[in-house]
Amino acid sequence: TQRISAFSENHRAGRWSGDEFLVALPYSDSTTALAIAQAITHSISQPIYVHGNEIHLTASIGIAMTPTDSLSATDLIQLADLTMCEQKQSSTNKPQLFSHDVKDRILASQHILEGLQHAIENKQLYLCYQPIQNAKDYNCWANEALLRWDFDSELIGPDVFIPLAEKSGLIKEIGAWVLNRACMDAVHWHDTPKIAVSVNVSVIQLMDKGFIRLLDKCLQSSGLPPERLHLEVTESTFVENQAFILQQLEQIRARNIAVSIDDFGTGYSSLSQLQALPVNFVKIDKTFVDNIEGKGEAIIRATLFIARELGCKTIAEGVETKEQAMALSAMGVDYLQGYYFAKPMKSNALAEWQKATIKTLNVK
Structure with a gap:
């Protein structure tokens, strides 16, 4: 949490659920948001030493922008989460911006999953x-x-x-x-x-x-x-x-x-x-x-x-x-x-x- 909070203003970063965290970046355009997300990824990847053991972590990051993607905070969180899930499946570990292509792939996947259930x-x-x-x-x-x-x-x-x-x-x-x-x-x-x-x-x-x-x-x-x-x-x-x-x-x-x-x-x-x-x-x-x-x-x-x-x-x-x-x-x-x-x-x-x-x- 400290490593993530270091890249955000006070009270603009926190745990969402389980191993998921949210970061709000006011006044940031997509280029700035990607740069900050990449810096967070790099910081998280640095080794942590616990009782003489070296632990390595990785992070998957999805980004949603307002007002481009949505004006609703709830929608932005959902879109960022969906993008994060999409990024997690990719071969790269680079943060990913929400796009309509991502949305189309996610919706297609959901459609297939719903069909598979029956x-x-x-x-x-x-x-x-x-x-x-x-x-x-x-x-x-x-x-x-x-x-x-x-x-x-x-x-x-x-x-x-x-x-x-x-x-x-x-x-x-x-x-x-x-x-x-x-x-x-x-x-x-x-x-x-x-x-x-x-x-x-x-x-x-x-x-x-x-x-x-x-x-x-x-x-x-x-x-x-x-x-x-x-x-x-x-x-x-x-x-x-x-x-x-x-x-x-x-x-x-x-x-x-x-x-x-x-x-x-x-x-x-x-x-x-x-x-x-x-x-x-x-x-x-x-x-x-x-x-x-x-x-x-x-x-x-x-x-x-x-x-x-x-x-x-x-x-x-x-x-x-x-x-x-x-x-x-x-x-x-x-x-x-x-x-x-x-x-x-x-x-x-x-x-x-x-x-x-x-x-x-x-x-x-």
Whole structure:
């Protein structure tokens, strides 16, 4: 509070709520307000020493101007708060002025979030499946479930709505729907009864104490054998709450459900963390496959070595060319996934694709 107050006149700065503070800057234009905000950010970032420990803080700052943006104090606070939230999501740490572009993005985000709250009941969510092939014979080994959202005839990408679902808490309800739907679909893959279904699970779902009960319920209601269910978790999942995550994973493995580490090599977990985790598969990220003719090859070979040391099989995603598939197979990657083999498909199209693939393999 003292660091913030140093840049304002008496009684013009104070706590608003929690970790949020307000500063009033009379007679300041936008250039001055930005300069003061930048100075506040710099001051807050200076280390604080508490009992011999060095603490570093950061600040996100949103600015609203009067009379340009509003004449109402309440509105100005709300607009500054919205701008601060927008700034917090950006890659830069620079204070941000409210603008109509910011307002439009915020309103669009709110519109999507409101629609997402009713997406299940309005039957707008559906799953597509992308095959994962055995690298040796190109037989289909598993299908990854990928969530899609048709919002009033507009397809909203998962890169947009999944983060919103996680921030709002809707990910638990949506994740439960995905898990149940994927299990139900997999049971009806009669032509390929041994193929597994792979489902992405967020750290928020894993941290839910009721997640194991949900797993049991989905398997019981669908009748899917647990060994045909694979769960994919991102590497960043293991950075925090390691003890509880480890307990959850051990319970999952005890049910013969396989676990994959997704986007391996892009997170921040250490090898000491990974070697203690009960996982079955390591997924090589698409960024490394794209750069397989450059530095990506070295990273892939290092990942293969690590996976073998961990006792894990490997899956390369984002395989788009025959050359990539052949190179990855020659390196010793166990499974391949990508557009070279098949794009994500709805259940009915997947069934036709599987029939055609089996027929082709039989002819060979």
